[in-house]
Amino acid sequence: MRNENPDVLIVGAGAGGPVVAKALAEHGASVLMLEAGPWLDPGRDFTRLEDDMGSIIDGRLRWGPSDRSKPPWMRRRVGVGLILQAAGVGGTTLHYNAISVRPYRRSVDGVWPLTYDELVPYFEQVEAYLPVRQLDEGDLATKDAVFGEACEKMGLAHSSSKDITEPVWRRSFNAILPIARMTPDGPLEYPEIDGCTMCGHCLVGCPNPAGAPLERKAKRATNVNYVPDALATGSCEVVPNAFATLLLFDDDAPGGRAARVRGVRWRDAGSGEVHEANAKVVVLAGGSIESPRLYLNSGLPDPHGTVGRYLTTHAQDLVTGFFDRDLRPDVGQVTMARADFPGYGCLFSQGYGPQSFAIVLAGGGGGFWDEPVPGEPWDVQGRFS
Numbered sequence: 001m002r003n004e005n006p007d008v009l010i011v012g013a014g015a016g017g018p019v020v021a022k023a024l025a026e027h028g029a030s031v032l033m034l035e036a037g038p039w040l041d042p043g044r045d046f047t048r049l050e051d052d053m054g055s056i057i058d059g060r061l062r063w064g065p066s067d068r069s070k071p072p073w074m075r076r077r078v079g080v081g082l083i084l085q086a087a088g089v090g091g092t093t094l095h096y097n098a099i100s101v102r103p104y105r106r107s108v109d110g111v112w113p114l115t116y117d118e119l120v121p122y123f124e125q126v127e128a129y130l131p132v133r134q135l136d137e138g139d140l141a142t143k144d145a146v147f148g149e150a151c152e153k154m155g156l157a158h159s160s161s162k163d164i165t166e167p168v169w170r171r172s173f174n175a176i177l178p179i180a181r182m183t184p185d186g187p188l189e190y191p192e193i194d195g196c197t198m199c200g201h202c203l204v205g206c207p208n209p210a211g212a213p214l215e216r217k218a219k220r221a222t223n224v225n226y227v228p229d230a231l232a233t234g235s236c237e238v239v240p241n242a243f244a245t246l247l248l249f250d251d252d253a254p255g256g257r258a259a260r261v262r263g264v265r266w267r268d269a270g271s272g273e274v275h276e277a278n279a280k281v282v283v284l285a286g287g288s289i290e291s292p293r294l295y296l297n298s299g300l301p302d303p304h305g306t307v308g309r310y311l312t313t314h315a316q317d318l319v320t321g322f323f324d325r326d327l328r329p330d331v332g333q334v335t336m337a338r339a340d341f342p343g344y345g346c347l348f349s350q351g352y353g354p355q356s357f358a359i360v361l362a363g364g365g366g367g368f369w370d371e372p373v374p375g376e377p378w379d380v381q382g383r384f385s
């Protein structure tokens with residue numbers, strides 16, 4: 001039975017929404033969490049077929065309705081790379097690679113209203129819960145071991161610290177359970193297999209180990225941790241296929257405020273039915289594109305013109321090449337090693353299957369060119385192929 005008057009309404013069950021839902025529900029607040037996408041079952045629905053899961057047009061994790069015969073909710077601006085979003089309980093953590101590093105101290109201190117040291121207890125809380133662990137030395141897949149060797153050759157020291165102030169390389173800190181120990185002819189199902197199977201499918205939804213309950217699925221996305229734990233409190237309800245279309249607000253808000261949000265209108269993405277619910281508090285957790293979009297479309301005041309501005313994306317440049325031996329880029333966690341250059345950025349190895357690789361090259365950015373620039377080692381001009 002849906003609570004039409006919860007204490008808290010949360011829009012979006014991705015990375016952020018379920019964290020808020022669990023914390024508030026554990027403290028006794030009644031929470032209603034609306035999610036535009038479907039609620040998939042990793043054991044049943046995560047097929048490990050790259051196109052079936054990852055296609056940006058009709059993949060199960062696409063930003064679009066659960067009925068895959070309907071078009072996606074594509075947000076595309078000419079000249080700007082595709083912004084990858086995933087709809088569904090778990091949000092973009094269904095896609096993500098579970099790389100769970102802390103920011104650089106210098107990216108926080110003096111830049112944000114909080115200091116790095118003030119954030120550390122919260123980092124520790126999430127890292128312990130997910131859990132986040134650094135990969136062991138013998139864990140690295142071939143592509144990552146080669147990356148580590150190259151870092152050593154460049155004179156970068158390896159570090160096991162979560163707090164980085166100098167250039168170093170590190171085996172990844174990932175929110176992925178320890179690597180499962182398997183024998184070649186042994187069983188392939190939980191509980192005989194427990195932990196990460198190195199299947200390489202992090203990006204298209206982690207279903208492994210086969211037969212494992214949610215709490216033992218290897219990649220710790222929010223659909224397998226925060227959401228079930230929020231539900232277990234008995235104070236949280238999740239409504240999938242519920243696309244919030246309007247924030248309901250009063251503009252004669254107390255305390256001289258321009259407006260006070262009191263509820264949400266949403267559309268059932270399957271039937272088209274429209275619903276409304278009111279709450280004491282509404283949390284926008286629809287991601288950096290959808291939250292400001294919903295806010296502005298609702299006609300809420302924006303006196304300083306800041307809503308939807310100051311978006312900071314983490315633009316990726318991809319460097320790829322041919323090696324004299326087979327690196328099996330599709331084997332292992334997508335990223336298992338990285339090099340950090342605080343103040344500048346980072347480099348990390350990423351291993352993809354063919355479909356993800358094609359999206360990254362062609363769909364995710366400026367494109368892939370095939371006419372080398374004379375005198376340059378880079379291939380940055382010419383025909384898009």
Ligand SMILES: Cc1cc2nc3c(=O)[nH]c(=O)nc-3n(C[C@H](O)[C@H](O)[C@H](O)COP(=O)(O)OP(=O)(O)OC[C@H]3O[C@@H](n4cnc5c(N)ncnc54)[C@H](O)[C@@H]3O)c2cc1C
Binds near residue numbers: 085096098242291
């Ligand atoms: C391919 C890929 C790999 C990544 N890998 C990593 C990684 O390894 N490590 C890392 O730290 N980060 C990674 N990220 C980034 C990370 O996933 C995001 O930063 C994070 O998920 C953002 O959290 P969020 O809660 O703001 O949004 P999301 O996780 O996107 O969740 C938003 C949710 O809100 C729902 N929603 C949106 N609008 C509405 C609406 N109007 N009504 C109802 N529901 C709505 C969406 O369907 C979605 O489920 C990756 C991202 C991508 C695309």
